[in-house]
Amino acid sequence: MKSGAVVFFAAFLALSASWAGFVLAPQIQIGREVQTKSLGSGDLYPLAAPGLAQQGAAVFRSEGCVYCHSQQVGQEGARVEIVLTDAGTNAAAVEALIAKLNLKPANVEAAGPAVKEITEAGGKANIEVFALGPDISRGWGSRRSVAHDYLYDHPVLPGTRRVGPDLANVGLRLPDANWQLLHLYAPASVVAGSTMPAYRYLFETRKIGNAPSPDALNLPEGHAPPPGYEVVPTQNAKALAAYLVSLRAEAPLFEAPVTPPPAAVVSTNAPEATAQ
């Protein structure tokens, strides 16, 4: 071959350019991300998932859930709103002021002067930031997904297809592990018209012994086992349910700013919903 060296170096250059673009640059960009503070509360984010949920991630992966469920929320824009929280004693003046102010600011800084004027007129107003986009309006999240959301995922399973709904925040929407178990055993029993396959092999149908198991599913008519039998989740089913309940990517972050939800009311010692 006459130009062997040229072909070799051209191929080498092409491969190293793509390696630099697909491996090296992302590594430099987000390879050293660590826990960060969420906006507002300053709580650390993300937190490692509980042990059972980590086992559930492996079940999620092996059952191929990712072929139908993505875990990534998209965002196509953001909106800044000036929210009047208190009209004050001179409501008429505040109302007149609002009528002539620009209440569609492009960003938070642009909203500042309007809020200042409202405050000077005796009212109280907050600046709130909302994310926009089809995924957000479907209720799949309050903001887009960013690299921090996947910090403790090995491997990251963002998914490419959405035969079913996105699961990035499923733990917020459906925080009840028992609901998740029912749904895994018989999707149609809780979601009419669901096309999800039933994962019956994650459960054991067995004869009731001396006493019914506390774990037994409380199945509705038509899905219940024959009398004298009970449906009990296996360890894999419990882990998968714990994993689904643990999925929540709602903390507002610097790189995906949204107004934090109002502070939670006094925390109690009551345990959160967990897989039985």
Place this chain on the structure above:
Amino acid sequence: MNHDPKSNAPDNTSNAEPAVSMTTLPVWILTVMLVLLFLGAWHFDLKGGWFDSKVYGPYTSLHEVELMQPPSGDMDLFALGMKVYNKPTCVACHQSHGKGTPGQFPPLVGVDWVLEPDPGRLIRIVLGGLQGPMEVQGQQYNNAMVPWKDVLSDLEVAAVLTYIRQEWGNNAPDVTPEQVKAVREKTKDRMQPWTAPELLKISPAD
């Protein structure tokens, strides 16, 4: 081609070995490539965020992300204050109902110390702590409150004071982080807890 089959001359149209040769790139291709390269680089400069790990779509630069940060100073002080109060910090002694512990820790509900329009004394108590005895609503209390200046930030002190001034039927104006910052600066050399007589000598607005 009219090639004579008897001729031994090499046929350079059909049987010749193809060979690679260096040819000059036409100028117009070069121009198009350079224009595309320029447009690509220009687009990246405008929209790419320069590989910053803090820039994600729909934002195109770090500056844009900074402009969209929800204001923390104007955030709901009351809501944050409720969180701080129950962290547990204040709630341990003053209780979630704000009425304190009879005979030991004074109440916060309807107390002049809490409701003073200017919060100077109140900020000093939270930052520096307080040593009894003191009288609150006709009751004598002789106990100690720990200083919180190393634990709570200006924002958190402002939030928790706003909370106790507006919860349980209390109705006094917000305390701002700037006020807390100013008092923290003024009292940074103070190491002992405050006492009631000392605080009464200070103007609340100071």
